[in-house]
Amino acid sequence: MKILALDTTSGACSVALISDDQLIERFVQAERDHTRRLLPMVDEVLAEADMKLADLDALAVSQGPGSFTGLRIAISSVQGLAYASDLPVVPVSSLAALALGARRSHPEWGQYPIVAMLDARMQQVYWGVYSTNSPSESLIPEAVQNPEEVLLSLEDSEVSAPIYGAGPGLHYDVFRQASLEAVDQACFIYARDIAQLAVPLLEQGNSVTAEELEPVYLRNEVTWKKRQKIRSQ
Incomplete structure (x- = not known):
């Protein structure tokens, strides 16, 4: 199975x-430089593998949730x-990928559920809970x-403790009250x-086909209002 994956969610x-x-x-922290870096990184990875796009079975991408701009860059690419x-x-869910990366970095967390969280700005977070039984779908x-x-x-959930936390969305003070066994805020999403x-x-x-591929914002109402405001100007 040959799969090339891209991400610019965060x-x-x-x-x-x-x-x-x-x-x-290839992985680089370049929050404001995604557009210039992404496709050359694709070329580097394919060249190192001595492959062309035609040799692949599929492409994969983080479909969100996450930064509107970041999602558009990866998905359009x-x-x-x-x-x-x-x-x-x-x-692929960006939150599921975040949880899987945290589990890879912390083998001591074992098989327990992981709360993955990204900062959605506006005093909100994107979040989900992931297990080893179904790592692509939130509990x-x-x-x-x-x-x-x-x-x-x-x-109020039926998710069994202990639960671990991963992602920059956990920086809010209120999460100190959460019954989380351990937390790693310094997690990134890796392709x-x-x-x-x-x-x-x-x-x-x-x-899906290229034409069918769409981002998952979760905050669709906000996105729609922004588009309406831009159109009215």
């Missing part, structure tokens, strides 16, 4: 290629590559909420984790 730019047991990746090569695309529907609402949702999550999804037939 403050990093990441590209990874999984080819059977081989992993080739993948769409262009998919159109050029007629490859299927596997959309609680992914949502955008203020920290107090997240805390209540966690307390290697997107690629890993994409493998079983592709095998299950969960891919």
